[in-house]
Amino acid sequence: MIPYSRQLIDNRDIRNISRTLKKDLVTTGPKIEQFETKIKKFVGAKYAVAVNSATSALHVACIALNLKSGDWLWTSPISFVASANCGLYCGAKIDFVDIDEKSNNISVEKLKKKLIKAKTKKKLPKIVVIVNLAGLPCDLYEIKKLSKIYGFKILEDSSHALGAKYNGKRIGNGKLSDVSVFSFHPVKIITTLEGGVATTNDIKLYKKMQMLRSHGITREKKMFKNRVSGHWYYEQHLLGYNYRMNDVEATLGISQLQKINKFFIKRKKIKKFYDKELRKLPLILPENKRNKISSLHLYIIRLKNSSIYFRNEIIRKLRKKGIGVNIHYIPIHFQPYFRSLGFKKGMFPESEKYYKTAISLPIHPGLKKSDLIKILKVLKNLLKK
Numbered sequence: 001m002i003p004y005s006r007q008l009i010d011n012r013d014i015r016n017i018s019r020t021l022k023k024d025l026v027t028t029g030p031k032i033e034q035f036e037t038k039i040k041k042f043v044g045a046k047y048a049v050a051v052n053s054a055t056s057a058l059h060v061a062c063i064a065l066n067l068k069s070g071d072w073l074w075t076s077p078i079s080f081v082a083s084a085n086c087g088l089y090c091g092a093k094i095d096f097v098d099i100d101e102k103s104n105n106i107s108v109e110k111l112k113k114k115l116i117k118a119k120t121k122k123k124l125p126k127i128v129v130i131v132n133l134a135g136l137p138c139d140l141y142e143i144k145k146l147s148k149i150y151g152f153k154i155l156e157d158s159s160h161a162l163g164a165k166y167n168g169k170r171i172g173n174g175k176l177s178d179v180s181v182f183s184f185h186p187v188k189i190i191t192t193l194e195g196g197v198a199t200t201n202d203i204k205l206y207k208k209m210q211m212l213r214s215h216g217i218t219r220e221k222k223m224f225k226n227r228v229s230g231h232w233y234y235e236q237h238l239l240g241y242n243y244r245m246n247d248v249e250a251t252l253g254i255s256q257l258q259k260i261n262k263f264f265i266k267r268k269k270i271k272k273f274y275d276k277e278l279r280k281l282p283l284i285l286p287e288n289k290r291n292k293i294s295s296l297h298l299y300i301i302r303l304k305n306s307s308i309y310f311r312n313e314i315i316r317k318l319r320k321k322g323i324g325v326n327i328h329y330i331p332i333h334f335q336p337y338f339r340s341l342g343f344k345k346g347m348f349p350e351s352e353k354y355y356k357t358a359i360s361l362p363i364h365p366g367l368k369k370s371d372l373i374k375i376l377k378v379l380k381n382l383l384k385k
């Protein structure tokens with residue numbers, strides 16, 4: 001089966017990992033900070049906190065942004081459940097803002113309308129988690145403007161978007177959002193196996209997230225509340241977690257980041273092939289916008305025929321031919337857990353329409369030209385009838 005996405009780990013990555021495995025420090029050693037430095041430079045942010053997953057990064061970001069029980073967190077229904085769960089971990093209430101039919105990202109228009117309504121009911125969100133789906137940036141400038149008017153914080157779920165650019169600058173640079181979160185799960189742009197990072201330009205958020213990833217503990221003398229010292233001394237100031245990344249994972253991250261441009265060249269080639277070859281089929285292809293450069297984590301096509309049975313048949317037939325397509329995502333409010341919180345079918349029509357028609361085609365640096373030709377041939381056969 002040709003997977004929709006897959007890690008590309010080479011011998012150099014393995015050699016680098018083996019070196020770290022022989023060191024004294026294999027958990028919190030020097031590699032974490034090195035990796036954080038490289039990531040923050042890459043995205044253009046002041047600070048980066050590496051953790052054991054993007055889910056953990058979303059959680060510590062929500063706490064650092066002071067999300068409390070009874071507050072509201074809004075996000076897009078078309079994302080992985082983690083984009084909403086981070087709010088629930090903090091006891092916050094969740095609501096969704098429907099997507100824009102062209103970008104498949106949160107709709108600025110619908111966000112604005114919902115904010116106006118929420119203001120009259122005094123139910124404004126504390127955080128809006130925006131999701132740069134497939135690696136395509138959201139309308140950051142417009143959302144930032146709304147955040148100033150309505151006073152919410154912007155948390156970017158950029159799990160897909162490492163390397164993506166908005167107005168010429170990399171996603172996660174901290175200028176148009178409060179915190180941006182990236183995932184290093186094997187299917188994402190680069191991998192640390194499991195792993196994630198939060199980037200920000202706010203030193204207070206940075207310090208807080210750093211403490212929260214390790215039990216709420218600080219070892220910085222300047223921060224101590226008691227006048228005790230000694231290399232053994234530390235203080236717990238917050239209720240934190242063990243969300244630490246380890247040095248072996250960070251080593252893989254550093255090694256992978258060195259290859260990211262090669263990865264992008266491959267992804268761009270695949271996108272170009274699909275853009276050109278699929279144009280004549282009854283499909284809606286990913287949106288191209290001048291001020292947005294996608295990291296091309298996913299290549300999501302939408303069928304013009306909007307029957308879910310048709311979509312399911314296409315997926316079944318593609319998989320039968322060895323093409324590992326997938327769907328990103330089932331609307332979060334369709335999940336039984338979210339149904340139990342009161343969400344119903346019909347609440348977010350554009351997301352529900354998306355779900356009936358979306359298919360993620362294979363795109364990853366290990367994909368071969370012969371794979372692409374096979375995918376095209378099968379798709380053509382299925383859609384021509």
Ligand SMILES: *Cc1c(COP(=O)(O)O)cnc(C)c1O
Pocket residue numbers: 052053054055056079080082083131157159160182183184185194195196
């Ligand atoms: C992968 C992903 C996550 C979770 O990432 P982990 O590192 O596996 O915790 C969250 N949100 C989105 C949109 C993702 O694609």
